[in-house]
Amino acid sequence: MADEVKPISPLKNLLAGGFGGMCLVFVGHPLDTVKGIMGLYRGMAAPIVGVTPMFAVCFFGFGLGKKLQQKHPEDVLSYPQVFAAGMLSGVFTTGIMTPGERIKCLLQIQASSGDTKYAGPLDCAKKLYQESGIRGIYKGTVLTLMRDVPASGMYFMTYEWLKNTLTPEGKSVNELSVPRILVAGGIAGIFNWAVAIPPDVLKSRFQTAPPGKYPNGFRDVLRELIRDEGITSLYKGFNAVMIRAFPANAACFLGFEVAMKFLNWAMPNL
DSSP: OOOOOSOOOHHHHHHHHHHHHHHHHHHHHHHHOOSOGGGTTTTOHHHHHHHHHHHHHHHHHHHHHHHHTOSSTTOOOOHHHHHHHHHHHHHHHHHHHHHHHHHHHHHHHHHHHOOOOOSSHHHHHHHHHHHHTHHHHTTTHHHHHHHHHHHHHHHHHHHHHHHHHHSOTTSOGGGOOHHHHHHHHHHHHHHHHHHHHHHHHHHHHHHTSOTTSOTTTHHHHHHHHHHHHOGGGGGTTHHHHHHHHHHHHHHHHHHHHHHHHHHHHHOTTO
């Protein structure tokens, strides 16, 4: 792997990751709302508010994971170590992702069924807490960990590997061109979701199930899905996710790299 010139700063990763998350929403949101040119960015404020801190925490966890494995600031991490740092970022984001996706899944099911139980996200969180306490809000935490920990490890390891692979001989990885950063980030997003989709399908089914339906957790969900819909049901929505994954994550990593360069210039001692 190419040498790292700058010491790892989890705080800079936090700030740059937040900007990367904003870039991801800016590119990915229109793909979720293709209803004409004027409507492409309608309703984008809410995703930015939700996604920005999540990606900030994600990149912070990755930076911290790398720093914890270094004995000296100049140490270059192996790919398994980068994978481990990425897995730590998945642990960090689970605390944010689980309640947010639990509420989102319930509201999506409500919208498709036409049965209005929740007036909105806050009302949904309030009623979940009243019914089941904090456990009701965090239902699906284990499945979120099962999705995000390995997927985040794959995400960051793939990106770092591709950055080094795409760096011309004799050049520094920090001099990688914008098109090559976009390719590395986009492919990393695809690898991330290739790992994440099966546990994500299980998580969504579990989070929207009535209380007590799956007493053995994801094992019951997995058994039911394979029995009723076959093994391919674990990859529901694969095409739609992959169409969005490349451009959105390409933008995310480009935003991260641009923000990191700015932070290294503006705050060299941070």
